[in-house]
Amino acid sequence: KKVVMKVRDSTITYNGDPKISAFFSQTVSPNQALQHVDEVERSVQQKGPANGTNLFTTKFRDSSFTDTFNNIMYRDTSLFAASRQGALAEQALAYHTKKTVTQIERLEENLRKQQILQVFRDTFSVQIADSNAKTYSESELFIRLRRKHFLQIELKAVVIIQKFFRMSIKKKWWTSIRDTRNGAASKIQKNYRSYRRWNIIPKIMRIRKENAALVCQKLLQGYRIWKGWYMSIHQ
Structure with missing residues (x-):
């Protein structure tokens, strides 16, 4: 026995x-x-x-x-x-x-x-630790990898939406700055024209008038001197 x-x-x-x-x-x-x-x-x-x-x-x-x-x-x-x-x-x-x-x-x-892990790792850059993959069945592993892949796609979409939203905010900000800058430039030009019209041009005209008056005085003085000299000769 x-x-x-x-x-x-x-x-x-x-x-x-x-x-x-x-x-x-x-x-x-x-x-x-x-x-x-x-x-x-x-x-x-x-x-x-x-x-x-x-x-x-x-x-x-x-x-x-x-x-x-x-x-x-x-x-x-x-x-x-x-x-x-x-x-x-x-x-x-x-x-x-x-x-x-x-x-x-x-x-x-x-x-x-291992084949499923390699395909997802090479194609979608999605991976799970081997210690965790051993505890899952084949269907559970596939489902978890697909969920992780979809989560990765959602995160990329969220990042793109955030970038587009920030771009729109920056565009509005730069547009407002451009409008403010153009308005400030036009206002400066307008004020300069007004200042030139009411200050610079009258000042130039006054200076020219004074110069013309001096020229006229000098010509009149010269004429008087010449006339006195001429009369003294012909008497």
């Missing part, structure tokens, strides 16, 4: 042994089951006690009496032994098949997740 348990443990903790896989892949008959149990017993006796085995039982397996006694004790010769061995083999094979399929499905899912 203990050997059968060892066979059961070896099938459950199957790590790719070709002998065990070949044994359980074929149809198990009673003779084959007993032969396999004998092989396991001989391998245990040759290798010695493994970790966790009972040293008391392995100590008395050296004599022929203990070998016969152990064969009687550990060998299951009932009618349903072969069926039980076949059922155990089928259960172990089904368990490992399911485990292998589950591992393959997980690997394929991880590969699909």
Whole structure:
């Protein structure tokens, strides 16, 4: 019975042994089951006690009496032994098949997740930490990446709207400054014309009139001097 348990443990903790896989892949008959149990017993006796085995039982397996006694004790010769061995083999094979399929499905899912992450990272510059991506399923990861992508588009649209609004405000401000500057320039020109009309031009006219008066006085004085000189000569 203990050997059968060892066979059961070896099938459950199957790590790719070709002998065990070949044994359980074929149809198990009673003779084959007993032969396999004998092989396991001989391998245990040759290798010695493994970790966790009972040293008391392995100590008395050296004599022929203990070998016969152990064969009687550990060998299951009932009618349903072969069926039980076949059922155990089928259960172990089904368990490992399911485990292998589950591992393959997980690997394929991880590969699909990595492909989705790479596509979103290269195309849309959207990424999620790998530690967080492992906790999500494939659909959840796709939904979260799409939401993040849409959020990125919304943020870009908000930035564009803000820039356009600021541009309109700046345009109104510069327009008001331009109108104020043009109004100030026109007012300065108008005031300068008024100042020139009422101050500069009259001042220039007065200066010219004074100069003309001086010229007239000098001409009159010269005429008088010339007339006196002329009269003195002709008398």
